[in-house]
Amino acid sequence: MESTTQPEPESTVAPTTVEEQVNTESAPETTTVPETETTTSVPETTTTAPETTTTVPETTVATTVVGEDVVAAEPVEPVVVTAATTLAPEEEQQTVITTPTIVVVAQEFLDVPALRAPAGAEVSEIKTPTSSSTTTTTTTTVVERTPINCETGVDYQETFDHPNFHMAGWLWTHAVCRRLYMLIEKKINSNWTPKTNKEVKEVVRAIRACDQWLKSHHLHEDDIVWPWLAALKPETKDILDGAMTEQHHGWEDLSKELQDTLTELDTDNTLTADSDTFAPLLARLQDVHYRIVVSVMSHFVDEEKLLIPLCLTLDKSEQIKTGDLIHKRVKSEPMAKFGFCGMIDLAKNDKVVGKSINKSIPGLIRKLLPALWNKSEYKWFITALEVVQ
Incomplete structure (x- = not known):
């Protein structure tokens, strides 16, 4: 899962359409x-x-x-x-x-x-x-190992409304990740019984796409955002190089474990729900993916809690400049179209984030690009993760 920003046509781009800006929003106030x-x-x-x-x-x-x-x-x-x-x-x-x-909790997502x-x-x-x-x-x-639901995400309305917050794309990325992980969790935990090997491979492909997209987001933060913040706010360097980077590394370890499981699911070209090896492999997938979701959701809470207040103290020009750097990089990445379609999809499922996206991205782009890209770049993902009732 690489890029998560809308790859804009060369002629039109909203200045605030940043892919994954720095986070510092406070997570729900319940556990800080x-x-x-x-x-x-x-x-x-x-x-x-x-x-x-x-x-x-x-x-x-x-x-x-x-x-x-x-x-x-x-x-x-x-x-x-x-x-x-x-x-x-x-x-x-x-x-x-x-x-x-910073307290690591995924309280607000416990629901399924x-x-x-x-x-x-x-x-x-x-x-x-x-x-x-x-x-x-x-x-x-x-x-605590309890059920998680990422669908509702976090209410960013207050942050989006702040006159000196210009990193909306960063929070869009977090919100999209919550939705994608929710779709995967529902799929693999809702009595998933694939009748064909093609269905297994499509779900594996979808999980890998989500994983790769978040990896790209983390790299944008490691390569662009952390150095930028540390230069402007030297007092943040220790926690950026420490806790935030350590959490990224923790996710990478879990991602490797996930990839090993996905490889086993993908290697057997005859694997279906009737195969003897399917049940134990599915159990492994459910286990590692759950741990990844806990890690990611908790990390988002920490990151937003630290970085949103910091962003509000920075000049508008600094925020926009950094957002533009990220956006430029995102446009060159393989999953740029996937990420953009994911954001447009999110706008239909999260009113607060949708309002921000619709305000920042011109209507023509919101309609034209998904019409060109959705079928080949994103619809397959939604189709693969549909839960048959």
């Missing part, structure tokens, strides 16, 4: 640990940030963080997350830069009863720097 204020009028040697308490919904397993000690909590009753950051001696404190503690999670839990660890002179707070969150 608010940043803590630091005080300068404190004892001579040490300053301790006040404890901050946040109630986490009962479907989320949170943790208690004090300094670097982490204790997991059980997801039965709403739990409390307490975070404390120990600061350096007062004489060393010059400027304290506060960064939100048909999906069942394998045993175990994913643990994500993020080290959030609070300043050059403070210690690092480590927050660990266990993502």
Whole structure:
């Protein structure tokens, strides 16, 4: 899955039609640990940030963080997350830069009863720097293995309406990914019983397309967005090179595992639901794909939470310039047409994102290009993932 931006005709392009701009939108407010204020009028040697308490919904397993000690909590009753950051001696404190503690949760996507999670839990660890002179707070969150639905995505209305947000294409990409992953999850978990080998191969092809498209999106961030942000906001370099890059690498490891499973499904040219090897291969596919979805959705939450507020502090010209760089690269990639058709499809299924897309992309382009490309570049994907009732 490579490009996700609309490859525009040479003559017409909306300045805000950026493929996958930098993310910094806050994920649903249900599971964030608010940043803590630091005080300068404190004892001579040490300053301790006040404890901050946040109630986490009962479907989320949170943790208690004090300094670097982490204790997991059980997801039965709403739990409390307490975070404390120990600061350096007062004489060393010059400027304290506060960064939100990032919590990895996929809470807002839990919705499809048909999906069942394998045993175990994913643990994500993020080290959030609070300043050059403070210690690092480590927050660990266990993502409970529960059903996931990416269809509803996140409401970006407030962000899209902000007068200084000019990276809409980046959030479009996240929203499209949520939809594509949702379609795959529904397909492979809805009593999928392919009667022909061609059907198996088409589903494998669709999963690979989604995987490749997200890979391209990550490369745009690694190669263009992260260096750009680090240059403009040096205080973000540690978390961009650390947590954000580590999450990309974590997805790459899962992607390799997914590709191994897809290769086995694709190699047998006689494989159907009646084959002895189909059931165990399908179980493996369901397992690894679920773990990928948890990883991706949680990463989007983290990324948006960090980067949307940052974008709002940057000059419009800087945002547009970077968006144009990404857009130029996207147009040269093999899956540019697939990504553009995916965005137009998303516009019909997500009112908030659709309004943003329709506002940014001229109507003629929205109608003409899908008419030319949809049948060969995208319709096959939707057809392959249709769930027969």
